[in-house]
Amino acid sequence: MSNWFPLDLEITKPHPGHEAHLCMAHNTGFIEKNLEAYKKFVKDGKFVCKSCGRVAAKAENLCDPEAL
Numbered sequence: 115m116s117n118w119f120p121l122d123l124e125i126t127k128p129h130p131g132h133e134a135h136l137c138m139a140h141n142t143g144f145i146e147k148n149l150e151a152y153k154k155f156v157k158d159g160k161f162v163c164k165s166c167g168r169v170a171a172k173a174e175n176l177c178d179p180e181a182l
């Protein structure tokens with residue numbers, strides 16, 4: 115599996131768009147191996163994920179976003 119993010123494939127489970135969710139990025143090892151790239155997604159975070167607590171600048175990068 116690619117370690118890049120968002121993944122260049124569509125993931126429809128547990129929901130469409132999951133390939134671009136930071137919640138999933140941890141499972142692929144992306145965060146550990148690409149911390150500098152990961153920072154760009156969380157910098158100036160405006161949304162928090164209600165299921166895992168991660169923060170992202172864009173709602174599209176979280177499974178269950180809520181505005182901060």
Ligand SMILES: [Zn+2]
Binds near residue numbers: 178
């Ligand atoms: Zn999450």
Ligand SMILES: [Zn+2]
Binds near residue numbers: 131135138176
């Ligand atoms: Zn998701």
